[in-house]
Amino acid sequence: MWVRILLREHNIKMKLFAFQVLPPVNFTLTVSALAQVLLHWEPNPAQEQNNSTIRYDVKILSPEPEEYDTRRTRSVRTAALHNGFSARVRTLLLQEGLQISSDWVEGNLPPLPGAAETSVTNLSCVTHVTIPGNVSLHCSWLPGQGAPEDTKYFLFYRYETHTEECPTYSKDKWSRNIECRFSSTQIQPGEIDNLIVVHINGSSKRAAIKPFQQLFNQNAIEKVNIPRNISISLEQNDLLATWEKPISPFHEECFEYEFYLINLKSGNKQILSLSSSSFQLRVDASSRYSIRIRANLNHICRAPGVWSDWSDIIYVGQNKMENSIAWILTLLCVSTSCTLLFVAIICQINHVWSKLFPPIPTPSNKFRDPFPIDYERARTCPSSTETEVGSLAEGFSCSVLDDSVF
């Protein structure tokens, strides 16, 4: 029994080793899109097959090590290529559960050209699902330490087969681009784990600017929108809150929330993690609360993204005492300052007036007034106009009379 099995295995090995396993030929690496390499090779024409299966072992060495095997003679990989790319491939012969491999053949892409330290650094990108269901993209970066002041950077993104240059940049004080905004992209909002490729190259009169590439998982950089239609009420000692999921192609069950509650009386702060979009909390009804909510995708539907911004602050509960005191104080302050201002203005006007028209010295009352009766009449408004209360005519007639006297 044992002998027979050993013999059989020995026979197979003998059979397989009887012909050589030869490495593939014409292994080539081609850049087929931004941050995309096509690996291609041909079967060795001298390879005998004899009832065995041929596969290929592929080993990516850099930038990110990866190993896989394939029946095909081509393979497409997405990788940041600014520091080059290197990979190996070998033939794999499988027969009756045994496998024998050839030697490796290796291929390389050189690093993208450019002077050291001229590449951008600290690249970060974030996406946003906009109201009509489009995805916006915003990226920012720092110019390389060795980038001359006249460097002009250009950003491109690639999503699947679509490549596009940034339409709107923001600049630093040397007017080098350091930020880019796409208000609408071809990124599909509901996709899971697709890659967004970002490529930033540049030009300068003084140095060759080395391009930089980075791959982003579209889910990891999606900044979730703010929860909508938040409604908060206080019923006796219960705080009731409901809201709607953010604008997103994902269902309600895909979201989690954080509820940030501050008791403005005691100063206590609480952050509650919630998985539903409504909730009830026992509170102290005599306090006033400030509330903010933010959202993120949970693990159920896909990897979480970036937390949304906090919603606007919503206040509930009454602090009537404090409120009315504050109101009274404000009113007092305002009226006091108004009065002071008014007085100041009056004083100022009087001062100026008296300078412009120095007071006419009052005539000494040496002589008897020749027309004492007329004088008296002129000081009062004529009785005929008294009925027209508040009319202009009355005002004029009064003043005209007054002037005519002096």
Ligand SMILES: *[C@@H]1O[C@H](CO)[C@@H](O)[C@H](O)[C@H]1NC(C)=O
């Ligand atoms: C493979 O098959 C050919 C004919 O099909 C035969 O001549 C050759 O000896 C075989 N090689 C081995 C190693 O079995």
Ligand SMILES: *[C@@H]1O[C@H](CO)[C@@H](O)[C@H](O)[C@H]1NC(C)=O
């Ligand atoms: C490999 O490439 C050479 C030169 O391009 C070509 O002549 C040859 O036919 C190729 N071999 C295979 C198996 O495709």
Ligand SMILES: *[C@@H]1O[C@H](CO)[C@@H](O)[C@H](O)[C@H]1NC(C)=O
């Ligand atoms: C595979 O082997 C069987 C017998 O072992 C033979 O009949 C057949 O022709 C072989 N096929 C090939 C493609 O060599």
Ligand SMILES: *[C@@H]1O[C@H](CO)[C@@H](O)[C@H](O)[C@H]1NC(C)=O
């Ligand atoms: C840029 O990134 C480096 C390393 O990741 C970090 O140490 C540095 O603080 C970052 N600079 C800024 C301004 O964010």
Ligand SMILES: *[C@@H]1O[C@H](CO)[C@@H](O)[C@H](O)[C@H]1NC(C)=O
């Ligand atoms: C949304 O994207 C589509 C396709 O790119 C475009 O036609 C449409 O104008 C975009 N809408 C907005 C509001 O940007």
Ligand SMILES: *[C@@H]1O[C@H](CO)[C@@H](O)[C@H](O)[C@H]1NC(C)=O
């Ligand atoms: C930057 O990259 C884009 C896309 O590959 C290319 O079309 C453009 O010519 C490059 N610009 C410079 C200045 O290298």
Ligand SMILES: *[C@@H]1O[C@H](CO)[C@@H](O)[C@H](O)[C@H]1NC(C)=O
């Ligand atoms: C949210 O509120 C707005 C305006 O208050 C309303 O038009 C909209 O229908 C509400 N959204 C939902 C999903 O009910």
